[in-house]
Amino acid sequence: MATVTTPTRAPGGVAPVGYVSAWSRWANEHRKWLFAAPAMAFVAALIVFPLAWTGYLSLTDAEGSVRAESEFVGFQNYVEVLSDTDRFWPAVARTVAFTGVALLFEVVLGMAIALLLWRPFKGEKWVRVAILMPLVATPVAVGMMWRLIFDPNIGLANQVLGWVGIGPQPWLAGQHSALPTTIFIDVWQWTPMVVLILLAGLTSLSDEPQEAALIDGASAWQRFRHVTLPLLMPTVIVAVLLRGIDALKTFDILYATKGRGGGSFHEVETLNVYAYGLSFDYNEYGLSSTVLILFFLIIIGSMWALTARKKGAQR
Amino acid sequence: MRRRAIIGTSLAVVAAMGLSACGGGDDSGASKTVRVTLANHVWTENIKQALPEFEKQTGLKVELTQLGEDQLSDQYNVKLNAGSGDIDVMMYRPLQEGKLFAKNKYLADLSDKVKSNADWDFADFQAGPVEATTYEGKPVGVPIITEQEVLYYRKDLLAKAGLTAPPKTLDELKAAAVKIKAAEPGVAGFVARTGKSPAVTQFSSFLYSFGGDFVDASGKAAVNSDAAKQAYAFYGGLIRENGPANVSTDMSWPEAMAIFTQGKAAFYTEANSLYKNATDPAKSKVSDTVGFAPFPAGPAGSKPYNIPSWALGINDSSKNQSNAWTFIEWATSKAQTLAQQKSGVPGARTSVWANPEGTASYPKDLVDAIAASTAGGVAHDRPVVVKVAEAREIVGQPIVDAIAGKDPAAAADTANEAFQKFLDDEAK
Numbered sequence: 172m173a174t175v176t177t178p179t180r181a182p183g184g185v186a187p188v189g190y191v192s193a194w195s196r197w198a199n200e201h202r203k204w205l206f207a208a209p210a211m212a213f214v215a216a217l218i219v220f221p222l223a224w225t226g227y228l229s230l231t232d233a234e235g236s237v238r239a240e241s242e243f244v245g246f247q248n249y250v251e252v253l254s255d256t257d258r259f260w261p262a263v264a265r266t267v268a269f270t271g272v273a274l275l276f277e278v279v280l281g282m283a284i285a286l287l288l289w290r291p292f293k294g295e296k297w298v299r300v301a302i303l304m305p306l307v308a309t310p311v312a313v314g315m316m317w318r319l320i321f322d323p324n325i326g327l328a329n330q331v332l333g334w335v336g337i338g339p340q341p342w343l344a345g346q347h348s349a350l351p352t353t354i355f356i357d358v359w360q361w362t363p364m365v366v367l368i369l370l371a372g373l374t375s376l377s378d379e380p381q382e383a384a385l386i387d388g389a390s391a392w393q394r395f396r397h398v399t400l401p402l403l404m405p406t407v408i409v410a411v412l413l414r415g416i417d418a419l420k421t422f423d424i425l426y427a428t429k430g431r432g433g434g435s436f437h438e439v440e441t442l443n444v445y446a447y448g449l450s451f452d453y454n455e456y457g458l459s460s461t462v463l464i465l466f467f468l469i470i471i472g473s474m475w476a477l478t479a480r481k482k483g484a485q486r
Numbered sequence: 487m488r489r490r491a492i493i494g495t496s497l498a499v500v501a502a503m504g505l506s507a508c509g510g511g512d513d514s515g516a517s518k519t520v521r522v523t524l525a526n527h528v529w530t531e532n533i534k535q536a537l538p539e540f541e542k543q544t545g546l547k548v549e550l551t552q553l554g555e556d557q558l559s560d561q562y563n564v565k566l567n568a569g570s571g572d573i574d575v576m577m578y579r580p581l582q583e584g585k586l587f588a589k590n591k592y593l594a595d596l597s598d599k600v601k602s603n604a605d606w607d608f609a610d611f612q613a614g615p616v617e618a619t620t621y622e623g624k625p626v627g628v629p630i631i632t633e634q635e636v637l638y639y640r641k642d643l644l645a646k647a648g649l650t651a652p653p654k655t656l657d658e659l660k661a662a663a664v665k666i667k668a669a670e671p672g673v674a675g676f677v678a679r680t681g682k683s684p685a686v687t688q689f690s691s692f693l694y695s696f697g698g699d700f701v702d703a704s705g706k707a708a709v710n711s712d713a714a715k716q717a718y719a720f721y722g723g724l725i726r727e728n729g730p731a732n733v734s735t736d737m738s739w740p741e742a743m744a745i746f747t748q749g750k751a752a753f754y755t756e757a758n759s760l761y762k763n764a765t766d767p768a769k770s771k772v773s774d775t776v777g778f779a780p781f782p783a784g785p786a787g788s789k790p791y792n793i794p795s796w797a798l799g800i801n802d803s804s805k806n807q808s809n810a811w812t813f814i815e816w817a818t819s820k821a822q823t824l825a826q827q828k829s830g831v832p833g834a835r836t837s838v839w840a841n842p843e844g845t846a847s848y849p850k851d852l853v854d855a856i857a858a859s860t861a862g863g864v865a866h867d868r869p870v871v872v873k874v875a876e877a878r879e880i881v882g883q884p885i886v887d888a889i890a891g892k893d894p895a896a897a898a899d900t901a902n903e904a905f906q907k908f909l910d911d912e913a914k
Contacts, residue, residue, distance in 0.1 A: 235872065236590035237567045323732035324745065344734030346890065431556070432879065435682035435735040435886040451560050452875040454586065 222467075229460035237456055248461040258437065258445060259462065263469075265350060265433075266441040270418040273357045277414055278407065280358065281365030286395070288366070289373045306363040314427025317356045318343060343428050349438035356424050361417070365410050372406025373399075412477050419470055422447065442466045517806050519547045520813045522575040525558050525796065528762060529631055529831045530577070533817055536825070540816050546809055559583065566592040571803045574810040580618040580627055580797045585872045587799070588621035594800040596625045599811045606815050614865040615794030615834040628818045629794035629834035630826075631759060634859035635691040635781050635867075636790070636852065638746060638754040638764055642775040643670065652779035656695065656720065659753060659782045663728040666752040675728030677742050677751035678721070680889055682882035683875065684738035685721075687867040688755055689885055690791050693717045695784030700869040700881055700905075707909055709881050710902035713786070715895045722888020735886045747772055755781065758856055759795060762830050765849065778851045780858035792863025794834055832856065869905075871912055880905045 191199075198205055229248055233241035252259050288299060305313070320327045321342035329339040342352050380402065384394045400407075422443045425433060432448050433440030440448075442462060449459035524530040530552055537548055551573075553561055558577070565573060566587070578587060587593050600608040608616075608625075615629035637659070639652050647666050653659040663675025679685040693699065698713035708714060725733060730745055739756060743763050746754040747770035758778070767773040781790035798817060800810045816822065823833040827844045838844035839860075845853045869877040880901055887897035 235586060236592075238569060239590060323734060324730050324750065325748065339732055341732045341734075344732060344736065346735075430681070430736055430738075431683065435680070435882075436890075451563055452879075453873060454563070 225460045225463055227460075228456055229464045231457050233456040233460075234458075235454050241457065244457070248457050249465075252458060252461045252465065258440070261437065262440050262442050262445040265439065266419060266443075266469075269350065269354055269357070269421065269439075269441055270415060272351075273354045273361070273418050274411060274415055276354075276358045277362045277365045278411060280362045281369055281410065282407075284362070284366045285369035285373055286399075288370055302366060303363050305360045306367075308360070310360065310423035311427045313356065313360055314424045317352075317359075318428050321352060346436050346438055349429060349434055353425055353428055353439050356428070357418065357421060360424070361414060365414055368410040368413070369403065369406060372403050372409075376402050408477065408480060412474065415477065416470060416474060419473070442469070516809065518545070518809070519549050520574050520806060520809050521549045521551070521572060522577075522813060523551045523553070523558070523561065523573050524577045526552060526554050527577075527631070527796065527831075528829065529796065529826055532826050532829050532831065533822075536822065540813070544812055544816070546812065548813065555579075562587070562592070566590070566801065566803075569803050571801065571805055573801045574804040574806045575813050576799050576801055577630075577796055578627065578799055580615075580629065580794050581866060581868055581870070582874050584619065584627065584797070585621065585870070586874070588626050589872055591802055593621070593626035594802040594804070594807055596627070596800065596811075599815075600625050600628070602811075603815060606819060610820070610835045610837050612834050612836055612860075614792055614863070615797075617865060618794050619797045619799075627797035627799040628814055629797045630818060630823075631794065631796045632792065632832045632834045633757045633759045633795040633867075634790050634792045634832075634856055634863055635688060635755060636758045636761075636855040636859065637779040637781060638756055638761070639777050639779060640749075640752050640772060640775050641777045643673065643752045644777075646670075652777060653753075653782050654779075655783045656692070660720075660724060660728070663724065663753055667728045670752075672750070674730040674745065674751040676724050676753045677729055677745045678725060678755050679739060679742050680725060680729075680733060680735045680737040680886065682735070682886045683878040685885045686878045686882045687791070688757070689717070689721050689882075690864070690867040691755070691781050691789060692721045692784065694789035694791070694864050695781065695786055696720070697784070697786035699864075700877075701909070705909070707902050707906040709884070709905055710895075710898040715898045717784075718884040718888050718894040718898055722885055722894055725889050726891060729889075733889065735889055757795070758852060758859075759832055761849070761852060778849060778855045780855045787862065788858065789862055789864055790859045791865070791867035792860050793865060793867050871909070873908075873912065877905070877908060880908055 228237075230243060230245060231241040232244045232248075233239070284302065288295065288302075321344075323329060323339060323341050323344045326342070328342060332338070332340065341348055343349050376399070380398050381394060384398050389397070420443055421441065425439045425441060425444050426447075429439045431452055433444045443466065446459050446462040446466065449455045449462060453459075524533070534550065537550070541547060551561075559582075562573075562576065562578070562583070578584065578593075584593075600606075611629060612632065615632055616625070619625060619627035619629050637652060643666050644650075644652065644662070647662065647669055649662055649665075653662050659676070665675075666673065667675035679688050690700075693714060696713040696717040698711050698717055699708055702708040702711070730750060734741070739760060742754065743756065743760065745751050747764055749771045761778065762769075764770050764776045765773050770776070781788050798814045800807050800814070804810055820835065820837060823835045824838050824841065824844055827833045827838045828847050830847065833839070833844070848856075868874060869881060871877045883901050883904075884894050884897035888894040
């Protein structure tokens with residue numbers, strides 16, 4: 172029959188029953204794969220491949236140029252990096268310290284601000300906008316701005332301290348004050364995000380437990396400690412998770428304020444800054460990949476630990 | 487069933503369209519467009535203004551990418567590593583990345599091209615800079631900007647302190663810095679780069695003038711020689727004792743220059759190519775009182791560096807190399823070099839320095855300082871190695887240690903050990 176080879180339309184514009192080309196039959200049978208294919212190709216090309224390639228590079232002595240000949244050296248890079256107490260371990264310590272301290276301040280401050288903004292008040296809109304300002308600024312611009320403010324000779328910070336009779340501080344320029352200063356900048360910029368998440372959590376809480384506690388004569392602190400906080404715990408953990416991963420990976424603020432290598436004494440050199448330097452300053456692609464793979468494992472590990480907590484809290 | 491068939495067919499159509507869109511290639515073999523990547527520099531600003539003339543002369547179109555030094559380096563690392571052909575002409579730093587790029591075969595061999603036009607005259611280029619743009623006997627770049635270290639100073643502060651002439655020796659420099667710092671509250675006696683890596687180049691003239699170098703004649707690390715230890719102690723001590731209060735150890739030239747041009751320092755040792763920042767009233771509060779002097783003499787005499795800071799090369803993966811050369815030949819021609827020199831960019835051609843027109847726009851004392859520097863100048867301002875960034879950090883460590891008040895001699899010993907290990911690794 173002609174309908175098998177040439178698709179002619181039956182009355183009513185309906186395709187003839189029984190006409191299915193081999194291609195469309197195949198496509199029909201594999202629909203779920205076909206529809207997912209673009210996304211899968213995207214993930215493969217932009218996540219799986221770079222990760223696998225980095226993993227491969229970490230096992231070679233690639234340096235100078237990625238296209239230059241390199242030899243497979245097994246786990247030699249890992250031994251070298253893990254026994255490096257000069258740059259690697261201090262960078263790990265700084266990464267942990269930066270993330271831990273910044274996160275602590277951000278969550279405590281964020282919680283306090285969120286509680287303040289929880290109940291409606293006059294001028295609420297404006298206060299919210301003002302608080303969210305740092306969040307929308309570009310981190311590099313933020314870094315440049317604070318670098319000017321904290322300049323030890325011509326900066327605003329020391330000027331202000333001078334008015335209240337405190338001597339000039341080295342801020343970013345000091346060997347021991349640089350890391351705390353960058354933590355301050357991170358807290359300044361990212362506390363609003365924690366506020367935002369916690370506020371969303373608070374708004375979704377129902378009023379009844381609060382009222383019940385109020386009738387039972389609980390003080391404000393008791394209500395917060397025994398009612399609000401436990402109910403809000405899942406949201407707090409989400410905030411910690413999101414912000415924690417971000418803080419571990421901080422690069423822009425550190426690089427914009429202290430430059431390559433995290434300053435002359437590597438004052439703010441975290442794992443991310445270190446790996447960048449190995450790759451872009453030293454052209455040590457093998458070592459750099461090793462650091463990045465280890466860094467990746469650290470992030471996965473801390474994420475896993477936190478989600479385990481989250482499940483525990485939800486139970 | 488019917489709906490399934492329709493979905494299947496439309497999917498097939500979409501897939502086919504997608505595939506056909508991927509096909510087909512452009513034959514960009516010898517394109518009329520030359521893609522030029524340049525660094526932020528006065529030189530680049532000048533070339534940009536002259537570009538229409540070049541485009542009219544040759545019928546070529548220039549597509550220009552302009553980046554800051556660090557971004558430029560990163561860009562090259564990414565693109566050249568990937569073997570990308572979408573850069574034809576590249577502006578690069580012969581002493582910073584020249585050896586690495588040439589070793590990785592990123593830079594095309596220009597042996598035939600530099601001989602192709604007698605009027606362009608390759609022999610006119612200064613020998614030192616040409617040496618720095620040559621790899622294994624083959625020219626791989628054409629130097630465009632040269633640099634020497636000179637002493638920037640404040641005439642008014644010197645006069646107030648009763649000094650009639652700028653210091654001729656490093657000892658005099660120190661004495662004058664101490665005197666001015668004591669007399670002028672809020673003004674530092676001396677400022678210079680303090681960042682571990684950026685300071686190395688400006689420290690090098692101190693090192694040479696004390697009689698040292700980064701490596702000795704036999705190629706061994708020499709940053710712990712007596713001369714080097716003295717140089718580290720002198721440079722670090724000068725900044726520590728007579729520099730700005732709370733001095734940062736991250737300063738490169740923009741930060742150090744800002745302190746000088748804000749009127750907060752009396753002396754500043756820096757590359758002459760940046761002098762416009764100090765003499766331009768729009769950028770400098772001290773434009774009318776800044777003076778220039780040759781680099782002060784140390785125990786081994788005055789030995790500033792004299793180097794090509796930037797050069798033009800051709801990307802070896804470019805398919806448009808002959809047009810790329812047309813651009814380079816024009817941009818480095820005698821006429822262009824003279825025009826650049828007149829606007830304050832020190833050129834690498836001997837002829838422009840011999841031409842009175844070429845030096846007319848410079849402050850008179852700067853011309854004298856440059857003339858003195860080119861005479862006894864050392865042809866490198868950092869260790870001449872492949873992995874320069876790493877080497878700079880090693881030999882720069884004693885500088886920041888000295889500024890931070892640690893023992894410079896001990897730091898130099900540690901640095902020397904690390905530097906020797908680095909040299910051994912690189913020789914492998």
